[in-house]
Amino acid sequence: MTELLNLELAGHKVQLRRQQATLDELRLDGKVVSLNVRHEWHGVHAFNLPGYGTVTLEYSLDDTARHCVYRFYTDSETLAQGKSPINGPLGQASVQQTTSAESRTGDTATAGKATEAAKHHGIALFGLFFKLIKSAGALKAALAGTALAGWAWLFNLEVAICIIAALFIHEFGHVMAMRQCGLKVKGIYLIPFLGGAAVSEQAKTRWQDYKISMAGPVVGGAGxxxxxxxxxxxxxQTLAIFAAVSLLLNIFNLLPIVPLDGGQAIKAIAYSKPGKLGHTIMLALSAVLVAGAAVFGFTLLVFFGILGAVDLLASGSKEYQRQVPMNTYGMTVCAGLYFFIVAVLVAISWAMADSGIAGANLPFVFLSS
Known part of the structure; x- marks a missing residue:
């Protein structure tokens, strides 16, 4: 951990810290009030300062001079500005996104670390492993344990448990939809550093594909x-971390790129069109989104987008013939429902950020870039 700022502001202690490779966190009197995806040499945080309302911190880092140039201000005045020595290594920054990635998502991102390493979760951790081993096979338990250890190494145990819980709720949404569709469910698998996957037999209709894809973000968003x-x-504070992580995970999964949930939902709609049109639409959409992700530096999204494009190419233009398509009315309703769900989750993210949950602004950082 690197300390970028440590100062007094209007009678309150303010600390800005850089976590391992993903997040910058801002603390006010020891409590995390803002989390942001780590950028290389600059950043912005907004937080509530008693007596002043919403205060914005803008900062830039000079690795050569080893200092942080900062400015705290409100809409009407500058509260403080200057330079502060950097305590610790900066290293090479890389913007990482905390994402879900069920079979399709790459969880990174960025989700939120909001407290020091949790020291009292040993019993809960043991209970988690016991339930995993009891209810799932050894492979599932091993994957879950590796995933938990990986997230704990990248963030801390408290954040890792929140990520695992968010993934389970998200994947449980998929499982519920699979069972409602009468499909045999093979289980939920956690993938270290990526996310999770709910596995079932092949859906028989495009509507089932759509329903299963959207159920994860809907149930996860409700969680x-x-x-x-x-x-x-x-x-x-742990509930705040869980809420921020879970929301970011589910919003990311709704991006319209295969193999993410949003991409699978759009694919179910597009492939309901006869002929090669749906296949062409999906390839074009994947190309545009992968190119955009590359421009903005979302390497993990580029990786998954390329995997999705390869899958689309491998499936061929006759993929639409393999499942019963939706009719025009069904395609229209499903498309409208997709955009409605995206809008609802983004609005919830906005409301969470306004209520003061540190890290709830991460979807906006991601979407605004």
Missing amino acids: AVAGWLAWLITDN
């Missing part, structure tokens, strides 16, 4: 809202 409401009641 994020539940965590948010519980945080409002209890002010428990």
